[in-house]
Amino acid sequence: MHNEHSDTHFQSRIDNGEHIESKDYMPEGYRKHLIRQISQHAHSEVIGMQPEGNWITRAPSLRAKQILLAKIQDEGGHGLYLYSAAETLGISRVELIENLQSGKAKYSSIFNYPALNWADIGAIGWLVDGAAIVNQVSLQRTSYGPYSRAMVRICKEESFHQRQGYEIMTKMMRGTKDQQAMAQDAMNRWWWPSLMMFGPHDTDSPHSSDAVKWKIKRETNDELRQKFIDKTIPQAELIGLIIPDNNFSLDEKTGHYKISPINWDEFYRVIAGHGPCNKQRVDHHIKFHEEGAWIREAAVAYKQKHVKKELETA
Amino acid sequence: MTTKDAAYTYTIRLGDDALILGHRLSELCSRGPILEEDLALTNVALDMIGRAQALLKYAADIEGKGKTDDDIAYRRAEINYYNHLLIEQPNADFAHTIARQLFVSVFEFLFYTELEKSRDETLAAIASKTIKEIKYHMQHAIDWTLRLGDGTSESHNRMQTAVNDLWMYTGELFEMDEVDAQLMRDGIAVDLIPIKAQWHNDIKTVLSKATLLIPEDTYMQTGSKKGIHTENLGHILSEMQYLQRAYPDAVW
Amino acid sequence: MATDTQLDLWEVFIQSKSGLPYIHAGSIHASDNKMAIQNARDIYTRRGEGTSIWVLPSKHIVASNPDDNDMLFDPSNDKVYRHPTFYVMPEGAKNI
Ligand SMILES: [Fe+2]
Ligand SMILES: [Fe+2]
Ligand SMILES: [Fe+2]
Secondary structure, three states: OOHHHOHHHHHHHHHOOOOEOOOOOOOHHHHHHHHHHHHHHHHHHHHOHHHHHOOHHHOOOHHHHHHHHHHHHHHHHHHHHHHHHHHOOOOOHHHHHHHHHHOOOOOOHHHHOOOOOHHHHHHHHHHHHHHHHHHHHHHOOOOEHHHHHHHHHHHHHHHHHHHHHHHHHHHHHOOOHHHHHHHHHHHHHHHHHHHHOOOOOHHHOOOHHHHHHOOOOOOOHHHHHHHHHHHHHHHHHHOOOOOOOOOOEEEOOOOEEEOOOOOHHHHHHHHHHHOOOHHHHHHHHHHHHHHOHHHHHHHHHHHHHHHHHHHHHO | OOHHHHHHHHHHHHHHHHHHHHHHHHOOOOOOOOHHHHHHHHHHHHHHHHHHHHHHHHHHHHHOOOOOHHHHHHOOOHHHOOOOHHHHOOOOOHHHHHHHHHHHHHHHHHHHHHHOOOOOHHHHHHHHHHHHHHHHHHHHHHHHHHHHHOOOHHHHHHHHHHHHHHHOOOHHHHOOOHHHHHHHHOOOOOOHHHHHHHHHHHHHHHHHHOOOOOOOOOOOOOOHHHOOOOOHHHHHHHHHOHHHHHOOOOOO | OOOOOOOEEEEEEEEOOOOOOEEEEEEEEEOOHHHHHHHHHHHHOOOOOOOEEEEEEHHHOOOOOHHHHHHHHHHHHHOHHHOHHHOOOOOOOOOO
8 A cells, every 4th residue: 555545644635624536545434424424414405305395385475486496406406416426435326315215324304394384484494404504504614525515506505595484484473473373383393403403412423523533524513503593593583483492591701592401312212213204204205216217217228229329419 | 358358368378377387397396206307397397387477467467456476376266277178187107297298398389489479568578588498398398208208118108198198188279269369360369270280290200209109089178268177176276275265364 | 127227427517608618517317418418407507507518427537546646747836937927027018
């Protein structure tokens, strides 16, 4: 083995702030960590299409329907960019999908909660995308080039997602009593799960240290969560939503909000598969993946029949 | 019938085709055969909803009662929707979706190419914007018709079934009534007789290239011009109108 | 029954305005040329990012080996004479 290929050389490249590209030397642990993290991220985007998709056909105005469709389409695109980034690490999309469907790969637990009323679409955009953006902005500086480039593109597209969600919440809070009740109900159900999206406390997070050393992750779970809390609570208060936490307070000295303890039992229960929608989400994915098989086969068969022609005309 | 009444009905009919097809296509979100195709179909759905918005807003303007595009889109009874029966047929499988897209997009391509010359400036402007989108929808539908028709034996059979199943709804695309007649006199509406011949020609070419058979002449279903639909539309509307009807005072 | 696939991997290059270079936008999956162009359009130009698209199957990309970086790229580091700022122009010279 060449000396410069050692893990020390790799670490010094990372420490110098260089980006790693797919053909560069990387320790096996780095590659594995990336595949796990990028694929989990990709699957989250794709599975995340389902709860919002649940309201497309019931969107209450043409404008709302367009926004929601375009937003979900973006999420599909994000899944696609991230699958491509994972593929540069030597894993195929076929394998990635197999791992999702077998349960070997995870996706963000937040999508195992149901979207029950129209305000949930607002809450998802505002809180769930809002939490995701905090994480994604930080990941633009991740050390793996293809992942970082995907995140840059994703962040650009994300900018309208949170705003459209907050706009829905605002409209509902300025609307009828029924609409206000729907908005508060959505707030009550999505607030805590959105805080859990950042993952366990740094002290309990199994993968954090390597990820920080390798600059895959640039900020810790707790740092990111705090950023989200600090910017979101004033937004809620501005439109009259009540934070479903009896004991949160603003620490005037630090400018940070302190919240009640998060219910980590719920977090681990949903991760373990016992959220309201875990089975439904994966079953949906499998169903339409399987129903698509004959279509993909047809496309391949057609190409094989016509490939000669195509090369000639290409 | 005044020209205004005729223009209102004519515009609503076009708007409803876009509205209901946009709805049907939007049902496919997260259900595509591959992620890329999921996004492609969503793009078509978005084009349709955008067109519906433009047409229904124009219908509201013609009517002149201060309604919005949403009032018209969401607050009519089933009998007052005038989309073609073909448009509301379900996404039974991807072959049915593609066959419907093929029949509709080839028709719309021919139709909107003519409507661009309409003496109604608003309709002409909507047509010239929409024709670019339709070209893409048509290319997408033709390419998939070829892949499915000339792909595997399963895809061939499914595509042939879909073409056969939907054929009886295609005759209605070319029906004309007193609304069309009156507006044709004013140089506003499109004459569907030459379009019918061209459509048959184009569809035959695509189907035979896709190794599919042209369905035999059959009885053609009819009714949408009078608001008589298949049972599908009621279900579409009960979903689409749910919030508007449950909370009539709410602004969304 | 054929084994299921996710179709082939393609690389997408987008030109944002005529006259500008084609820049790598990302990848897509597709079975044939037409599908590749359409998918690239639907995925990478949803916000008016492009006026022209190139796609090519990823398997046809030939990439330099990072092991050869010294050999390939270091020799150009000391050839400052290739850059216009290397040359001293007389005071007052214009349009050069
Ligand atoms: Fe997301
Ligand atoms: Fe996203
Ligand atoms: Fe998003």
